Amino acid sequence: EVELVQSGGGLVKPGGSLRLSCKASGFNFGSYFMTWVRQAPGEGLEWVSSISAYSTHLYYADSVRGRFTVSRDNSDNSLSLQMNSLRVEDTATYYCVRDFSGYEPYDSWGQGTLVTVS
C-alpha cells in the first residue's frame, strides 16, 4: 500500500524557517517525481514545488522561488521542503504528493501538515 507520512510544520514567525518532511513507503520511491501542494485555510489547492526522480529537475511556483528548496533522499525514501523567509501568506496545509513523471495526475497524497506563519 502506498503511504506518504508527513512531519514537520507548526507555528513560526514571519521571516523564520521551517522544514517539512515526507516519508514514503509501498512503492519504488526513486522512480517517481514528488510534489508539494498547499492549501491556505478555506482556500483552494496551489502547486508549490516538484522534484524529479533523481533530483535533476526542480520546479517552483513563483510565489516561493528563492525562499523554498525541495530535496529528496532516495536511499531513505524521503522528501523535504526547506522553507525560509516565511511570510504570513505561506500559512497553509502542505501536502506531499506522488506523481510519476511530473506530467501525470497526483495519485497519492500525504495527510497534510499545517504551517502557520504569525
Added chain:
Amino acid sequence: EIVLTQSPEFQSVTPKEKVTITCRASQDIGSSLHWYQQRPGQSPKLLIKFASQSFSGAPSRFSGSGSGTDFTLTIDSLEVEDAATYYCDQSISFPRTFGQGTKVEIK
C-alpha cells in the same frame, strides 16, 4: 501559466440527482486534465485522470469527458458521501495549476 476556471463554484444538490461540473482551460491542454475530490478535513483524492479515465477505487458514478479546453465531471445519482469540493488540475505544463474548486452540498 494555464488558468483553469471551474463552474459552478457552489452547488446544492438532492441525493440521486445528477451533478455536472465544468472546467475550462485558458489554452488547449489536450487530455491532460484530472479531477480530485476533497471531503472536509481530508486530503484530496484522485477520481478521474486524463479527462475520462476512472482512477482505481473511484465509484463508477463518477465520469469525465472533454478535451482541448472544455472538460466535464459528472456524478450520476449523487450520494450523501459525495458532499465535497471538487478540483480540476492540468498536467501538460509547469506551473501545474488547479481550478478554484466546486463545492457540492447535499440538500
